[in-house]
Amino acid sequence: QSVLTQPPSASGTPGQRVTISCSGSTSNIGRHTVNWYQQFPGTAPKLLLYRDNQRPSGVPDRFSGSKSGTSASLAISGLQSGDEGDYYCSAWDVSLNGWLFGGGTKLTVL
Amino acid sequence: EVQVVESGGGLVQPGGSLTISCVASGFTFSDYWMTWVRQAPGKGLEWVANIKGDGSEKYSVDSVRGRFTISRDNTENLLYLQMNSLRADDTAVYYCARVSRVSVAGTNWFDPWGQGTLVTVSS
Numbered sequence: 001q002s003v004l005t006q007p008p009s010a011s012g013t014p015g016q017r018v019t020i021s022c023s024g025s026t027s028n029i030g031r032h033t034v035n036w037y038q039q040f041p042g043t044a045p046k047l048l049l050y051r052d053n054q055r056p057s058g059v060p061d062r063f064s065g066s067k068s069g070t071s072a073s074l075a076i077s078g079l080q081s082g083d084e085g086d087y088y089c090s091a092w093d094v095s096l097n098g099w100l101f102g103g104g105t106k107l108t109v110l
Numbered sequence: 111e112v113q114v115v116e117s118g119g120g121l122v123q124p125g126g127s128l129t130i131s132c133v134a135s136g137f138t139f140s141d142y143w144m145t146w147v148r149q150a151p152g153k154g155l156e157w158v159a160n161i162k163g164d165g166s167e168k169y170s171v172d173s174v175r176g177r178f179t180i181s182r183d184n185t186e187n188l189l190y191l192q193m194n195s196l197r198a199d200d201t202a203v204y205y206c207a208r209v210s211r212v213s214v215a216g217t218n219w220f221d222p223w224g225q226g227t228l229v230t231v232s233s
Contacts, residue, residue: 031216032216032217033216033217035219035220037155037220043225044205044223044224044225044226045147045155045205045220045223046222046223047219047220047221047222047223050210050219050221051217051219056221088154088155090155090157090219090220091216092215092216092217092218094216096171097169098157098160098169098170098171099145099157099160100157101147101154101155101156101157102154103154104154104155
């Protein structure tokens, strides 16, 4: 079964650095790039990072991404209260012949 | 401004049908794959289906194959999702999104997303 696994929650205090992991397999992350989406309550998802670590224009460099083997990570430095929301990783899966999303990680700024 | 806007959601009985739409603007619609992603209440994102720019290729997730049909009208910049034999577990906000144009398969991303349209399947 093709799945991307994320921790259901993450938290940090303002100014801290937080990382969110995304674990997959050789049919998805292991052979294709990873994208990250940010979603605030009641709003649509928004592209946060693409191709593992590329930021669309307008996304602050506090957000960064990395990938190694079949896992990827999103790092948020200088945590701000406005970063509270849900974060989803996504990758193409050759077995599914479609896109997979992780279950999402709810980020709380304490 | 590149934009996609969904419409057509509503309440439908189990076993019923509904077609939702997405109108695109600000880009050459026929040049892009488009996709539908859904989100059940309180749940995560699930990819539903995608369609090539000229409509010649379509793919969908197993759970909707044979029940949902993705299509497009490039003359009107419209994307559709026709949903038949609807079930309670199809209840979700349905988002349309543009798929990025890249030369290497499997390296695409979704941007922008629409605001979503809510489909509720209930008696």
